Amino acid sequence: MTHATKIPSMLPDSIQAYMTELAAKWTGQGSVVECGAWLGATTAALCDGLVSAGYDRKIHVYDRWEANGAECGKAGRQGVPIEDGQNTLGVLMELLGDHARMVSPHRGRIERAQWSAVEPIELFVLDACKYEAVFMPTIMTFAKAWIPGVTTVAFMDHHFYQRYDVGSAEHDRYSIHARWLEAHAESFSVVRDFAPDEPMILRYVKPIDWGVTV
Numbered sequence: 001m002t003h004a005t006k007i008p009s010m011l012p013d014s015i016q017a018y019m020t021e022l023a024a025k026w027t028g029q030g031s032v033v034e035c036g037a038w039l040g041a042t043t044a045a046l047c048d049g050l051v052s053a054g055y056d057r058k059i060h061v062y063d064r065w066e067a068n069g070a071e072c073g074k075a076g077r078q079g080v081p082i083e084d085g086q087n088t089l090g091v092l093m094e095l096l097g098d099h100a101r102m103v104s105p106h107r108g109r110i111e112r113a114q115w116s117a118v119e120p121i122e123l124f125v126l127d128a129c130k131y132e133a134v135f136m137p138t139i140m141t142f143a144k145a146w147i148p149g150v151t152t153v154a155f156m157d158h159h160f161y162q163r164y165d166v167g168s169a170e171h172d173r174y175s176i177h178a179r180w181l182e183a184h185a186e187s188f189s190v191v192r193d194f195a196p197d198e199p200m201i202l203r204y205v206k207p208i209d210w211g212v213t214v
Contacts, residue, residue: 006078006079007039007040007041007044007080007095007096008038008039008041008074008075008078008079008080009038009039009041009042009078010038010041010074011041011042011156011197011199012197015194015197015199016041016042016045017045018192018201019042019045019046019049019125019154020045020046020048020049021049022049022123022152022154022201023045023046023047023048023049023050023053023055023123024049024050024052024053025049025053025152026049026050026053026054026055026122026123027053027122027150028054028056028122029120029122029147029150030119030120030121030122030123030145030147030150030151031057031058031059031060031119031120031121031122032046032050032055032059032060032121032122032123032124032125033059033060033061033062033115033121033123033124033125033142034046034059034060034061034062034125034127035062035063035110035113035124035125035126035127035128035129035138035142036062036063036110036125036126036127036128036129036156037061037062037063037065037092037127038063038071038088038092038127039075039080039082039088039091039092039095040061040092040093040095040096042125042127042156043059043061043092043096043099043103044095044096044099046059046123046125047059047096047099047102047103048099050102051099051102055102058102058103058104059102059103059104060104060106060115061103061104061105061106062105062106062108062110062113063089063092063105063106063107063110063128064107064108064109064110065087065088065089065092065105065107066085066086066087066088067082067083067084067085067086067088068084068085069084071088072084080095087107089105089107092105093105109134110128110129110134110138111129111133111134111137111138112137113138113141113142114141115141115142115145116145117144117145118145119145120145120146120147120150120151121142121145121146121147121151122147122150122151122152123151123152123154124142124146124151124152124153124154125154125156126138126139126153126154126155126156126157127154127156127157128157129157130157130160130173130174130176130177131173131174131176132173132176132214135176135177135180136176136180136214139180140210143208146204147204148204148205148206148207149203149204149205150204151203151204152191152201152202152203152204153188153201153202153203153204154199154200154201154202155177155181155199155200155201155202156198156199157174157177157198157199158177158178158181158198158199158200159178159194159195159196159197159198159199159200160174160177160198161173161174161175161177161178162195162196176214177200179214180214181200181202183212183213183214184208184209184212186206187204187205187206187207187208187209188202188203188204188205188206189202189203189205190202190203191203
């Protein structure tokens with residue numbers, strides 16, 4: 001690894017190691033996109049794998065990079081102090097070390113992100129968008145660039161809703177990943193399910209029928 005120090009993460013080391021293995025399987029058929037990077041722990045894991053795969057383009061990373069109180073506490077407990085409201089993009093780039101040169105950052109609201117459908121995506125990592133109002137426009141932006149039979153989709157918050165009781169408002173609100181995937185099940189195969197941890201890794205196998213609603 002070429003990043004200078006351990007980067008604060010909301011995921012266990014075992015999952016970050018898996019993301020490195022996943023990125024190392026890149027075949028050159030599309031770009032890598034990460035939505036929701038926080039301070040770059042998963043970004044660094046992806047970079048580690050992509051370097052070994054000979055990745056020859058930028059990793060497109062999307063985030064608001066504006067710290068809130070909860071994030072300040074999590075980062076501080078892991079040895080990286082940040083302040084409420086701070087623009088943390090600079091922190092991410094510093095923590096990435098040499099890997100920062102691989103990153104093309106896009107700061108702003110993820111649901112307003114833009115992507116050209118003619119630029120294919122081989123690996124798509126979604127570690128944000130727990131709400132339908134954010135999830136759906138994000139998916140509609142990026143999914144049109146997925147390659148059937150090639151693209152790997154990592155829903156890092158897939159099982160988040162299971163923290164809450166069935167029937168609760170939180171369970172219903174945060175289950176958009178699961179409900180959307182159920183509606184479009186024929187378009188995906190499961191690569192790895194980390195339950196009871198949150199991530200679900202999928203292979204995109206068939207074009208999505210956008211006429212099917214959740």
